[in-house]
Amino acid sequence: MPGIVYLDGQWLPSEHATVSVFDRGFLFGDGVYEVIMAYHRQPFRLEQHLARLFRSLEHVGIPNPLGLHEWRYLVEQLIERNEGDQQSIYLQVTRGSSGKRQHNYPTDLKPTLLATSQPVSVLEKVTTEIEPCSAILLEDIRWARGDIKSTSLLGSVLLKKAVYESGADEGILHRDGVVTEGTASNVFVVKQGELLTPRLSDYILTGITRDFIFELAERYGIPLLETDISLQTMYDADEIWLTSSTAEVRPVIELDGREIGTGKPGNVWKRMAQLYQKHKSELYSCGA
Numbered sequence: 001m002p003g004i005v006y007l008d009g010q011w012l013p014s015e016h017a018t019v020s021v022f023d024r025g026f027l028f029g030d031g032v033y034e035v036i037m038a039y040h041r042q043p044f045r046l047e048q049h050l051a052r053l054f055r056s057l058e059h060v061g062i063p064n065p066l067g068l069h070e071w072r073y074l075v076e077q078l079i080e081r082n083e084g085d086q087q088s089i090y091l092q093v094t095r096g097s098s099g100k101r102q103h104n105y106p107t108d109l110k111p112t113l114l115a116t117s118q119p120v121s122v123l124e125k126v127t128t129e130i131e132p133c134s135a136i137l138l139e140d141i142r143w144a145r146g147d148i149k150s151t152s153l154l155g156s157v158l159l160k161k162a163v164y165e166s167g168a169d170e171g172i173l174h175r176d177g178v179v180t181e182g183t184a185s186n187v188f189v190v191k192q193g194e195l196l197t198p199r200l201s202d203y204i205l206t207g208i209t210r211d212f213i214f215e216l217a218e219r220y221g222i223p224l225l226e227t228d229i230s231l232q233t234m235y236d237a238d239e240i241w242l243t244s245s246t247a248e249v250r251p252v253i254e255l256d257g258r259e260i261g262t263g264k265p266g267n268v269w270k271r272m273a274q275l276y277q278k279h280k281s282e283l284y285s286c287g288a
Contacts, residue, residue: 004081006074006115011081014116023112025094027101029152031112032056036089037245038079039122039280043089044245046075048208053091056149062095065111074115084119088246091115092151120246132265133169133242134254137231138162140173140180146203159183170242172234172255175203179229182242185250186210189229190239190261190268199226209243216275222268239266249273 007017024030034053037044050071057064066074071091079087096109140146142155160183163171171183179198181187186207189196195217198204217224234240238261240252249272251265 003083003117004078005117006078006113008113011077017114019112019114020097020099022097022099022101023094024096024098024105024109025092025112025151028103029150029154030060030105031092031094031151032060032062032149033090033092033151034149035245036075036091037120037122038087038089038117040085041079041087043075043079044280045208045212046072048211049091049245052149052206052208053093057093059145059148060095060150062093062111065093065113078115078117082117082119084117086120086122087117088120089115089117094151122248132251132253134167135170135172135182135240135242135252136163136166136168136256137234138171138173138183140175140203142173142203144202146180146205147200149205156183168254170252172240172242172252174231177231179231179234180204181207182244185242185244185247187229188213188241188243189233189237190241190266191233191237193223193268195222195224195268196227196229196233197224198229207243207245209245209248212276212279213243213249213272216272216279220271220275222272237261239269241269241272249276 002014004011005014005017019026034049036046036049054064075089078089092114094112095105096111098106098109138159159171163183170185172187173180179187180203187198200206214224234255235258240255240260242250242252251269253260253263
């Protein structure tokens, strides 16, 4: 469904929005991005997403094209101008174009800012019919700065292709036998009632949903530990979850063809998923 996009100061039908063939985002993947869910036309955890976007821009040395209030207004306008009570918002900033292809770049380039939206269907409440998923373990072949939400996603694209060819739903990545994250998600493991998740490093993105899980776990007394997670720990887990803005909290019931736990979504996941939906509803109903 065509929508209205924002591109460098203009609101345009998506089919009329174009960028230079010399834009460094197109030539080199030289840019960063964010994906934000909007529930009932309210952006979810907008401040946290914008803070991460600003960190990514700072890490790669791209000037921030807007101030905080301008970003907020842009997101509000994007939601208002597009259809759907539930939307997925995409924000992208590239280094811009110097009019030619070269690896080095002038320091005075004007960034290219693109913002788009598309309607989505989202989970409003947890039911026993929620579709769990399967996953496979894969060597993490991506670049060594996974903490930056970069548009350079070729490694993730190739890994996701391997996942689909295997018949699984997602890939859980590891470096030298230590779990990092999913191809497009963070990873949680439940063992004897305790939540485990990989400790943050340059290889792992600080997930907005991941942080929300931390907040809920602390508030409701669910034990949570950041630690190195081995492949054997994954196989022996009582539960495995994948978290992201779009998938929220999704249970994994099969890993590399092996049944995880009981082979059904576990009780800790059910509790956390219910808490997630409850507090998500409270936040957007208050205009958060």
